[in-house]
Amino acid sequence: MKWWKVLGILLILYSLIAGMLVPLGAGIIRVEPRRAAAGTPLVLEVTGYNSTYRNGDTKAWLKYDDQHALSPRRVTVQNDRDLRLDFVIPKQHPGRDSVNALNLILFNPRDGYSVLPSAVFTVGATFGGDISPWLNSVEVTDASTRFHFPYRNILGETIRNTYYHVPLWMAMMVIFAISMWYSVGFLRRRDPADDQRAEAFASTGLLFGILGIVTGMVWAKNTWGAYWSFDVKQNMAAIALLIYAAYFMLRSALPDRDTAARFSSVYNIFAFILLIPLLYIIPRMTASLHPGSGGNPAFASDDLDSTMRMVFYPAVAGWILMGCWISQLRARTKRLYE
Amino acid sequence: MFRQSLALFKKDIHLDLRQRFGLGGILLYVFSASFIIYLTFGEMTPEEWIVLFWIVILFASVNAVLKSFAQEAKKRQLYYYTLCDPYAAIFSKMLYNFCVLVIITAVTWSLFSIVSPNPILTHQYFFLAAGLACAGIAANFTFVSAIAYRTRNQSTMMMVLSLPVIIPLLLPVIKISLKTLNDVSWRETKGDFSLLLSIDLLIVALIVFLFPYIWRE
Numbered sequence: 001m002k003w004w005k006v007l008g009i010l011l012i013l014y015s016l017i018a019g020m021l022v023p024l025g026a027g028i029i030r031v032e033p034r035r036a037a038a039g040t041p042l043v044l045e046v047t048g049y050n051s052t053y054r055n056g057d058t059k060a061w062l063k064y065d066d067q068h069a070l071s072p073r074r075v076t077v078q079n080d081r082d083l084r085l086d087f088v089i090p091k092q093h094p095g096r097d098s099v100n101a102l103n104l105i106l107f108n109p110r111d112g113y114s115v116l117p118s119a120v121f122t123v124g125a126t127f128g129g130d131i132s133p134w135l136n137s138v139e140v141t142d143a144s145t146r147f148h149f150p151y152r153n154i155l156g157e158t159i160r161n162t163y164y165h166v167p168l169w170m171a172m173m174v175i176f177a178i179s180m181w182y183s184v185g186f187l188r189r190r191d192p193a194d195d196q197r198a199e200a201f202a203s204t205g206l207l208f209g210i211l212g213i214v215t216g217m218v219w220a221k222n223t224w225g226a227y228w229s230f231d232v233k234q235n236m237a238a239i240a241l242l243i244y245a246a247y248f249m250l251r252s253a254l255p256d257r258d259t260a261a262r263f264s265s266v267y268n269i270f271a272f273i274l275l276i277p278l279l280y281i282i283p284r285m286t287a288s289l290h291p292g293s294g295g296n297p298a299f300a301s302d303d304l305d306s307t308m309r310m311v312f313y314p315a316v317a318g319w320i321l322m323g324c325w326i327s328q329l330r331a332r333t334k335r336l337y338e
Numbered sequence: 339m340f341r342q343s344l345a346l347f348k349k350d351i352h353l354d355l356r357q358r359f360g361l362g363g364i365l366l367y368v369f370s371a372s373f374i375i376y377l378t379f380g381e382m383t384p385e386e387w388i389v390l391f392w393i394v395i396l397f398a399s400v401n402a403v404l405k406s407f408a409q410e411a412k413k414r415q416l417y418y419y420t421l422c423d424p425y426a427a428i429f430s431k432m433l434y435n436f437c438v439l440v441i442i443t444a445v446t447w448s449l450f451s452i453v454s455p456n457p458i459l460t461h462q463y464f465f466l467a468a469g470l471a472c473a474g475i476a477a478n479f480t481f482v483s484a485i486a487y488r489t490r491n492q493s494t495m496m497m498v499l500s501l502p503v504i505i506p507l508l509l510p511v512i513k514i515s516l517k518t519l520n521d522v523s524w525r526e527t528k529g530d531f532s533l534l535l536s537i538d539l540l541i542v543a544l545i546v547f548l549f550p551y552i553w554r555e
Contacts, residue, residue: 187551243502250499253489263485266548270481271503273544277537278506285513285529 005325011318018311019163026051026111027151031104031119038125039091044072046083046104049151051111053077058108060085061138062120068094068134070102090133093125100125105138113140114151150305158222162308163315165215169237171319172208173279175201175327176244180272183265193335195261198268199251200330204323206244213237224289232283233290240279243271342426343433346418350406350434361438364402365445368394372449384457388515391450392508396475396501398442399435403479404496406431407487424553428480428545435476443468460518463527467514467534474507474538481545484552507541510534 030047046060054077062070076084083106093100104119152159179201186194216234217227228234250267254260283290354360371394379386407415418427447468450456458464482500489495514530 239502239505246498246502250485250489250495253491253495255488255490259488262551263488266551267485267499269548270544273540274503274506274537277533277540281533282506282509285533 004321008318008321008325011314012322015163015167015311015315015318019160019315022307022311023148024050024157024159025148025151026106026114027153027156028104028106028114028116028119029156031116034120036087036089036120036122038089038093038122040089042087042089042120044085044087044104044120046085046106048081048083048106048114049156050148051106051114052080053083053108054080055108055110058083058106059139060107061105061136062087062102063105063138064094064100064102064134068131069105069136069138070134071136088133089122090131091124091126092129092131093122093127094131094134095125096127098125099123105140107140116153147307149307154223158219159308161215161219163311165212165219167312167315167319168208168212168215170316171323172205172212174320175205175208175323176272176275178324178327179205180269183268186261186265187269192257192261193331195265196334196338197327197331198265200327200334201323202244202247202268203330204327206241206248207326208319208323209237209241209244213241229289231289236278236283240275243275247271339423339426342422343430346422346426346430347434350430360405361402361441364398364438364442367401368398368442368446369449371398372446372453376453379454382454384519385516387450387454387457388512388519391446392471392512392515394446394450395439395443396504396508398446399439399475399479400496400500401493402438402442403435403476403483404486404493406435406480407483419553424550425546427553428484428549431484432477432480432545435480436473439472439476440469443472458515458518459521463522463524463531464515464518466531467511467518470531470534470538471507471511474534474541475504477538477541477545478504478507481541481549484549507534507537510537 027049028046029049030045032045033042036042058075058077060072060075060083062072064070070087070089072085072087074086076086078084100122101118102120102122104116105113106115107113149159179198182194182198182201185191186198213234216237220229220231220234221227224231247264247267251260251264254263375382375390375394379390382390479496479500482503483496486492486496486499510530510533514527514534517527517530
């Protein structure tokens with residue numbers, strides 16, 4: 001038993017436990033009504049998620065832009081999840097549009113802040129005149145006292161899938177790269193053990209790829225609305241799996257062991273290198289729902305906050321170590337059979 | 339090596355001229371495919387035109403390239419192996435398949451233009467993309483056929499191995515082709531062309547690195 005195997009198990013266990021048990025931060029899941037006429041009072045019923053409104057001083061704003069926001073006349077806390085905000089929407093708005101979308105921002109010292117973009121649409125606004133009711137500054141600090149993962153609209157609790165879907169796919173790429181490395185090694189030294197390792201790593205990579213695509217499909221069902229929406233990233237991922245399925249077909253279709261090893265090593269290298277434009281260049285040039293496509297990188301500082309990094313990076317390392325272990329076992333059993 | 343490639347290239351042409359079913363069969367395939375498309379679709383929309391055009395080319399070229407290694411007897415392959423440089427062998431095949439693909443593309447192009455009115459506006463970019471695509475497809479398929487000819491069921495394996503690896507090349511080609519339906523400028527297509535060219539070069543570089551390992555018996 002080597003230390004890195006224990007480390008792999010511990011890291012995966014840690015990511016499963018921490019990823020599932022750490023609560024989500026406060027968020028806003030429902031606001032009623034969504035529409036208000038300018039110049040009339042507005043009673044806003046807010047339903048929060050994982051919020052602690054009874055905890056005291058909850059502040060709220062309807063934000064127009066960075067300089068202009070509306071404060072409620074009264075905040076009525078009904079319980080930890082429900083809040084009633086009494087606004088008066090002024091007739092005069094700071095901008096020229098007659099229809100405006102306002103963002104709702106809530107803050108209390110225990111939850112930190114939560115935002116619902118375009119929470120309320122106001123209609124019938126006029127421009128010019130007195131805009132003094134809008135001159136409130138939004139005062140929030142990011143000092144939540146609870147340890148939590150961020151609440152993101154649409155994602156909700158599914159944000160935890162970041163610790164399973166993304167690390168599986170990253171581990172798959174690392175494992176395929178190791179497989180290619182052994183294939184190069186086989187072509188150089190002609191040691192059959194290298195080819196067995198290449199095959200074992202490729203099969204583990206394929207397993208991780210299937211798991212990654214399945215976890216991605218479950219996630220897509222909950223956030224995009226369908227298991228498979230023919231998004232460019234999904235299609236490219238499916239093609240990547242096809243390539244490795246073809247690799248195993250090739251192995252079984254070649255007559256003797258030496259030719260099989262040589263030809264499939266060559267195909268493994270060829271396919272892995274062509275996988276890179278397929279997975280990392282083409283999706284970036286097309287519009288896509290997936291983060292990391294259409295020019296937007298997936299790992300902007302906004303996407304992964306520090307609490308998520310504490311689980312995410314160990315999960316990546318854990319799955320890579322676990323993949324290496326599985327592949328090593330497979331290569332050994334294969335050598336025993338032969 | 340250059341002289342060897344040229345000699346092998348000439349030999350391939352002679353072989354094909356002698357047995358007419360080679361190239362003739364492929365052209366007949368293109369002809370019947372275009373005809374079936376005409377019967378099922380009638381007049382095509384511009385997008386259908388482009389996509390079907392590339393699909394016909396793709397399947398015709400799989401069949402055309404498949405025979406480049408398979409048509410020769412095993413023993414003759416061994417004879418070439420003793421005679422010539424591996425690069426001469428692969429480059430002559432690639433050059434030959436490139437010429438075949440250009441012919442196939444030209445024939446498909448004219449057949450499609452007859453069957454349904456040609457929707458393309460900026461021809462120069464379309465032909466540039468088609469040329470780069472032919473080079474990439476020829477290189478890629480020649481290499482894959484060199485792998486596939488040793489397997490038990492060649493034609494299935496050729497499809498299984500080549501279609502997934504051709505997609506990185508095919509997507510930018512179809513993207514450029516769809517852009518040429520409008521009046522596009524060089525600036526709008528420059529990015530796609532550079533991607534296409536770099537994938538072509540990547541394929542050739544991989545072949546230069548990997549082919550000697552397949553060639554050795």
